[in-house]
Amino acid sequence: MANPKLLTISGSLRKGSYNRMLLREAVAAFGAAEVTEADLHLPLYDGDLEAAEGVPEKVQHLARQIREADAVVIAAPEYNKGITGVLKNALDWVSRVPEGAFRNKPVVVVSASAGRTGGETAQFMTLSCLTQLQARLIPGAAVLIAAAGDAFDAEGHLKDATSRKLLADRMTALRAELA
Numbered sequence: 001m002a003n004p005k006l007l008t009i010s011g012s013l014r015k016g017s018y019n020r021m022l023l024r025e026a027v028a029a030f031g032a033a034e035v036t037e038a039d040l041h042l043p044l045y046d047g048d049l050e051a052a053e054g055v056p057e058k059v060q061h062l063a064r065q066i067r068e069a070d071a072v073v074i075a076a077p078e079y080n081k082g083i084t085g086v087l088k089n090a091l092d093w094v095s096r097v098p099e100g101a102f103r104n105k106p107v108v109v110v111s112a113s114a115g116r117t118g119g120e121t122a123q124f125m126t127l128s129c130l131t132q133l134q135a136r137l138i139p140g141a142a143v144l145i146a147a148a149g150d151a152f153d154a155e156g157h158l159k160d161a162t163s164r165k166l167l168a169d170r171m172t173a174l175r176a177e178l179a
Contacts (some may be wrong), residue, residue, distance in 0.1 A: 004178050006033040007069035011087030012077045012123070013040065018112035019075035021156040026073050026110060027163070036069070037091075038062055059093040061149040062120040066101040068095065071108075071150075071174050072135075075165035078113045078122035082131070091129045101134040108170050110143040111153065118144025136176040138177060140170045 007025045027035050042058050043049065049056075055063075066072060077084050094101050109126050111119025123142060129136060143166050145151045151158060158164045 003176045004031065004033050004070035004175070005064050005068060006030060006035050007038055007072045007079050008035060009038040009040065009072060009074045009087070009090070010077075011040070011084040011126070012039070013086055014089040017077065018114070018145065018152065019077045021152050022112045022143075022145060022148075022158075022167075022174050023073060023075045023108055025158050026075075026108075026167055026171055027079040029164075030073070030169040031171075032176060036065055038065055040086050040090045040092055045089055045096075050096060055093070055096055059096060062090065063097040063101040069105070070086050071106040072102075073083060073174070074107060074109045074126060074130075076109050076111045076119060076122045076126040078111060078115065078117070078119035081121050087133075088128065088129070091126075092132065095133055098132055101105055102130060102135040104134065104136050105137055106174055108138050108140075108143075108174045110145075110167065111168070112145035114148050118146035118148075120144050123129060135174060136177070137174050138170065139160075140173050141166050143167050143170055159175040
């Protein structure tokens with residue numbers, strides 16, 4: 001597949017977040033692709049809203065982006081030892097869209113965190129949610145960027161060669177799933 005469609009999803013809304021930096025590094029390691037960044041500015045999941053108005057168009061758009069992508073890379077930041085509300089809300093909403101947007105979709109989850117575990121708990125929780133959504137999780141060593149404030153240079157590139165290699169290996173495995 002020459003230029004696969006790659007969807008990136010950041011669990012952080014902040015434009016300058018470490019997880020957005022990590023996604024840019026993942027895209028570069030993935031290689032040539034048609035890249036789309038998902039917008040998680042969604043209403044909070046509310047069953048009453050869904051019952052009254054149906055699934056919001058912004059959520060349906062996100063589900064279409066996931067379905068149409070050949071592969072997805074999710075950056076799962078860790079807030080207070082868990083998955084961010086933004087990411088969990090998006091996964092909860094997408095689970096309400098018929099035909100399972102993530103079903104059998106090749107997905108890699110990466111994390112960057114200012115803390116010392118690199119977002120390990122958030123990544124575990126995200127993987128657990130994606131398992132329920134029947135995503136095809138690509139196995140490999142976890143990409144967990146700890147002390148993220150010091151992990152990127154002034155241009156937003158990972159400084160550590162080991163981290164760059166882990167990320168490159170995961171992106172190579174994701175691309176191989178599309179062959």
